[in-house]
Amino acid sequence: MSEDKKNQVSRRQFLNYTLTGVGGFMAAGMLAPMVRFAIDPVLQPEAEGEFVSADIAVEDITTEPQKVTFKVDQVDAWYESTVEKTAFVYKKEDGSIVAFDPTCTHLGCVVGWNTNDDYPQHFYCPCHDGLYTKDGVNVPNTPPTAPLSVYEHKIQNGILYLGKAIPREEA
Amino acid sequence: MLQKIYDWIDERVDITPIWRDIADHEVPEHVNPAHHFSAFVYCFGGLTFFVTVIQILSGMFLTMYYVPDIENAWNSVFYLQQEVAHGQIVRGMHHWGASVVIVMLFLHTLRVFFQGAYKKPRELNWIVGVLLFFVMLALGLTGYLLPWDNKALFATEVTLQIAESVPFIGEDLKILLAGDPDIVGAQTLTRFFAIHVFFLPAALFVLMAIHFIMIRRQGISGPL
Numbered sequence: 001m002s003e004d005k006k007n008q009v010s011r012r013q014f015l016n017y018t019l020t021g022v023g024g025f026m027a028a029g030m031l032a033p034m035v036r037f038a039i040d041p042v043l044q045p046e047a048e049g050e051f052v053s054a055d056i057a058v059e060d061i062t063t064e065p066q067k068v069t070f071k072v073d074q075v076d077a078w079y080e081s082t083v084e085k086t087a088f089v090y091k092k093e094d095g096s097i098v099a100f101d102p103t104c105t106h107l108g109c110v111v112g113w114n115t116n117d118d119y120p121q122h123f124y125c126p127c128h129d130g131l132y133t134k135d136g137v138n139v140p141n142t143p144p145t146a147p148l149s150v151y152e153h154k155i156q157n158g159i160l161y162l163g164k165a166i167p168r169e170e171a
Numbered sequence: 172m173l174q175k176i177y178d179w180i181d182e183r184v185d186i187t188p189i190w191r192d193i194a195d196h197e198v199p200e201h202v203n204p205a206h207h208f209s210a211f212v213y214c215f216g217g218l219t220f221f222v223t224v225i226q227i228l229s230g231m232f233l234t235m236y237y238v239p240d241i242e243n244a245w246n247s248v249f250y251l252q253q254e255v256a257h258g259q260i261v262r263g264m265h266h267w268g269a270s271v272v273i274v275m276l277f278l279h280t281l282r283v284f285f286q287g288a289y290k291k292p293r294e295l296n297w298i299v300g301v302l303l304f305f306v307m308l309a310l311g312l313t314g315y316l317l318p319w320d321n322k323a324l325f326a327t328e329v330t331l332q333i334a335e336s337v338p339f340i341g342e343d344l345k346i347l348l349a350g351d352p353d354i355v356g357a358q359t360l361t362r363f364f365a366i367h368v369f370f371l372p373a374a375l376f377v378l379m380a381i382h383f384i385m386i387r388r389q390g391i392s393g394p395l
Binding site for chain 2: 038039041042044046047074076077078079107108
């Protein structure tokens with residue numbers, strides 16, 4: 001009998017356990033929806049990369065990078081808008097097409113091609129003198145730490161279509 | 172008349188000990204600028220609190236006009252500043268106070284540091300103070316976006332890039348703050364508003380209460 005008593009739960013302990021349990025359950029019932037509500041954006045599946053026309057015919061693309069602007073329909077929760085994007089498009093030696101996102105990988109300014117006379121045949125960022133070679137790779141000892149992002153692209157009926165800009169690893 | 176009202180209440184709920192606990196306490200000579208002018212360094216904590224109160228009040232009044240929506244946020248700030256009587260003053264108080272409070276916090280921290288006032292038994296209060304500093308920086312950071320002008324937008328893009336650079340959880344942390352993987356927009360603004368106006372002030376109040384209760388329990392550190 002006395003041995004049994006050792007393992008017995010006292011009335012006070014029992015009440016402590018049940019009240020803590022019920023209280024914890026109620027607190028969790030309150031918090032769970034709120035936390036799930038707050039982290040919803042993190043758990044959203046990644047949006048499918050849709051391709052939009054860059055409004056340039058493949059035959060017009062030369063080996064010299066040219067700036068094209070195109071419009072993307074953007075849905076920002078309850079706010080839908082059309083956003084203008086730009087890309088630098090050119091043909092490589094082997095005839096394949098490259099489209100760079102001109103957003104500087106340093107702090108997000110817009111780079112230009114051949115815009116600085118001191119650095120011909122380079123992408124140049126006017127904000128902090130960031131430099132990229134023609135293949136979009138950042139020049140060492142300039143502020144950018146990664147090459148320019150590359151747009152996914154495909155060709156339909158001789159027209160260039162661009163998708164998401166894919167960041168590239170540090171060179 | 173007022174005395175009668177006070178007595179009537181005091182007789183029933185005995186409030187005298189409550190306000191005595193809060194307001195009636197000794198200020199040692201070495202922290203009183205009237206005795207030693209150099210003791211003004213002890214004022215920085217109180218000044219921080221004072222500016223914080225200004226921030227809370229002016230912020231409360233700003234929300235009477237401010238709208239956290241990308242279409243209207245900038246316009247509502249422009250309106251309250253240009254059209255509403257004294258709007259420029261109220262927004263100015265909040266704008267400049269945000270900087271002044273950081274300066275005061277910093278001076279207070281320097282005083283505590285150089286006087287060694289953080290030493291035993293006040294280590295916990297130093298830790299709480301550092302947490303308060305972080306909360307205050309976060310308030311400044313989230314408030315910066317709310318006018319929704321170019322400066323705010325690009326500062327926030329940089330902020331989000333900093334959050335993104337955190338190892339392993341950076342990407343999720345950024346989305347949690349911005350509300351969207353790519354866009355700094357409608358959801359970013361509402362999130363920053365909620366954090367600025369509800370979450371961080373709640374944390375601030377709790378930490379300030381702990382900070383002050385600990386000061387009262389431990390007293391001000393002795394003279395150098």
